[in-house]
Amino acid sequence: MTPIRKFEDSRSNGASVAEVRKRYLDFFAKRGHAVIPSAPIVPENDPTTLFTSSGMQPLIPYLLGEPHPKGSRLVDSQMAVRTGDIEEAGDNRHLTFFEMLGNWSLGDYFKQEQLPWVFEFLTSKEEGLGFDPAKLYVTVFDGDVDTGMDLDTEAVEIWKKNFAAKGIPAELVRIGSEEAGYEKGMQGGRIFSYGAKKNWWSRSGVPANMPAGEPGGPDSEIFYDFGTPHDPKWGKECHPNCDCGRFVEIANSVFMQFIKQADGSFKELPKRNVDFGGGLERLTSTTLGTSDLYVTDVFAGARGVLEAHSGKSYADSDETIRSFRIILDHIRAASFIIASGVRPGNSEQGYILRRLIRRAIREIDRLGIKEAILPEVASGYADEYAEQYPFVGKAKEKIADELAKEEAQFRKTLAQGQRELEKMGDNVDAFMLFTTYGFPIELTAEITKERGLSIDQDAVQKQMQEHQALSRAGAAQKFAGGLADHAEQTVRYHTAHHLLLKALQTVLGPDVHQRGSNITSERLRIDFSYGTKMTPEQKAEVEKIVNEKIAEAIPVIRTDMKKEEAEKLGAEHEFGATYPDTVSVYSVGPLDNAFSIEFCGGPHVANTSELSEGGKHFKIMKEEASSAGIRRIKAVLQ
Numbered sequence: 001m002t003p004i005r006k007f008e009d010s011r012s013n014g015a016s017v018a019e020v021r022k023r024y025l026d027f028f029a030k031r032g033h034a035v036i037p038s039a040p041i042v043p044e045n046d047p048t049t050l051f052t053s054s055g056m057q058p059l060i061p062y063l064l065g066e067p068h069p070k071g072s073r074l075v076d077s078q079m080a081v082r083t084g085d086i087e088e089a090g091d092n093r094h095l096t097f098f099e100m101l102g103n104w105s106l107g108d109y110f111k112q113e114q115l116p117w118v119f120e121f122l123t124s125k126e127e128g129l130g131f132d133p134a135k136l137y138v139t140v141f142d143g144d145v146d147t148g149m150d151l152d153t154e155a156v157e158i159w160k161k162n163f164a165a166k167g168i169p170a171e172l173v174r175i176g177s178e179e180a181g182y183e184k185g186m187q188g189g190r191i192f193s194y195g196a197k198k199n200w201w202s203r204s205g206v207p208a209n210m211p212a213g214e215p216g217g218p219d220s221e222i223f224y225d226f227g228t229p230h231d232p233k234w235g236k237e238c239h240p241n242c243d244c245g246r247f248v249e250i251a252n253s254v255f256m257q258f259i260k261q262a263d264g265s266f267k268e269l270p271k272r273n274v275d276f277g278g279g280l281e282r283l284t285s286t287t288l289g290t291s292d293l294y295v296t297d298v299f300a301g302a303r304g305v306l307e308a309h310s311g312k313s314y315a316d317s318d319e320t321i322r323s324f325r326i327i328l329d330h331i332r333a334a335s336f337i338i339a340s341g342v343r344p345g346n347s348e349q350g351y352i353l354r355r356l357i358r359r360a361i362r363e364i365d366r367l368g369i370k371e372a373i374l375p376e377v378a379s380g381y382a383d384e385y386a387e388q389y390p391f392v393g394k395a396k397e398k399i400a401d402e403l404a405k406e407e408a409q410f411r412k413t414l415a416q417g418q419r420e421l422e423k424m425g426d427n428v429d430a431f432m433l434f435t436t437y438g439f440p441i442e443l444t445a446e447i448t449k450e451r452g453l454s455i456d457q458d459a460v461q462k463q464m465q466e467h468q469a470l471s472r473a474g475a476a477q478k479f480a481g482g483l484a485d486h487a488e489q490t491v492r493y494h495t496a497h498h499l500l501l502k503a504l505q506t507v508l509g510p511d512v513h514q515r516g517s518n519i520t521s522e523r524l525r526i527d528f529s530y531g532t533k534m535t536p537e538q539k540a541e542v543e544k545i546v547n548e549k550i551a552e553a554i555p556v557i558r559t560d561m562k563k564e565e566a567e568k569l570g571a572e573h574e575f576g577a578t579y580p581d582t583v584s585v586y587s588v589g590p591l592d593n594a595f596s597i598e599f600c601g602g603p604h605v606a607n608t609s610e611l612s613e614g615g616k617h618f619k620i621m622k623e624e625a626s627s628a629g630i631r632r633i634k635a636v637l638q
């Protein structure tokens, strides 16, 4: 937990993330806003989106008119995950997980209140962040020729008045459209008006693209001037929206003011809304006088762990900074995602989580760290956020556990896949690396790119789709005991069945063989040769082995071969089955290093990790006698 520090002048001392959050919530609470908790990062009852990615997302029904139980003035700090930015992480401003400060007027106050409040929050030393107003620049909506909309003069006037009150003359520069090239530059201005691409908000974008009946409106952004020299590679003149890094956007007020009419014109909405967004980490780093988000206090603990283990400091080199940032970003995001109940997997949230962890591990390698340190990195975050987000603090052990498991498993995959990749030289087969070694395709792409090669992503995608269709269709060969169907869950139970048989042999001895089986989408059943009742310890051990193999995310591979060859490999026969000369065998893991090999026609999942989809674990429900010398187990994934 970080104590709330007092500060007199944030420009010299800087603030903590917790302090900025608290100051913001308090500021708006004092102005009649109900403080609402952050919505979960994994949206409830919304299959269309993996993560909450903005402050607005959970409030959309209320912005569209549904009454909010807490009233018409709300303030929050919303956790958000943006997965589109995973590849961008590594620079000073992209975060996969972040918090968005938001205040909301649901048909309550509007521009006249909102803009002065935000200005006051940013500049007040007593109640806000104490920024020097001379460092602030604002943008407003310039109008839109396509739809005949005018300059937002109301916002211009409010800004003029507010800057004047701080003794700062505030001239308007109508900087206009991107097409014109922003050649006007600063011209001593303080207020800059841009076209619809920059200063208009609607779900469909610029006014011309909006369908009739859609709400939208102008916005007004505030930029902080870090005073760095302009880089002409971004354009002739510098201006607030220039990408050279001198100006950083720290606040945005969106005014949902209009509704588009059937004739293409715009009418004022009867109930106008305000939606404010300000990146919490960005505001905090600005109090520290830097646009580097990773120097804020929330990263300090995790950064210390990386520095201690690598012997490098954050600023050693451009490469070190990049690696540090990726690890810091990804493991914080992973911690929140795990604490939200997601486990690493091969689809949806679990896949994003797996990618984050695996990308972080590669950067840890780049830093030359040999030991498994992810849990230690994550523990800094669990402590840091324990007060604001108790669900993260409470999940400390679970986070450490999942990270450690994923790391151990990925290191194996990585070492093996990388060896194979080296052998391939210039002819890298990304598909084979994935199907045989579970080596992630995007990693192959990254590694080959570093070497100046490229892989044909479209071709690999196509191979992947065909592969999935094949491994599901399967079943060219009879499966004794039978699968009830080929539903996804039944297929998972089939693979679990293979894992279970091998685990039973591991725990009870090599004389255990299958004597019958029945698999449905609800559970699996296996009859096997064994003389006595299993002890609770034996059952627990079997469960543990199966769950470990699921967690190891081992590829399940079908190979067609001569019957003799399969027998030489020690492939497990199915009881009572007769086999043709050429058989198919399924191995869990590559044939030369498989956990289990069985004569089998499939179908199976492509990777054991699919068995844990939805956070499921393997569990033995019942162990009983079936007939003399034969035991029966019923087991589930739940």
Ligand SMILES: [Zn+2]
Pocket: 229, 230, 231, 234, 237, 238, 239, 242, 243, 244, 245, 246
């Ligand atoms: Zn510039």
Ligand SMILES: [Zn+2]
Pocket: 479, 494, 498, 586, 598, 599, 600, 601, 602
């Ligand atoms: Zn089988």
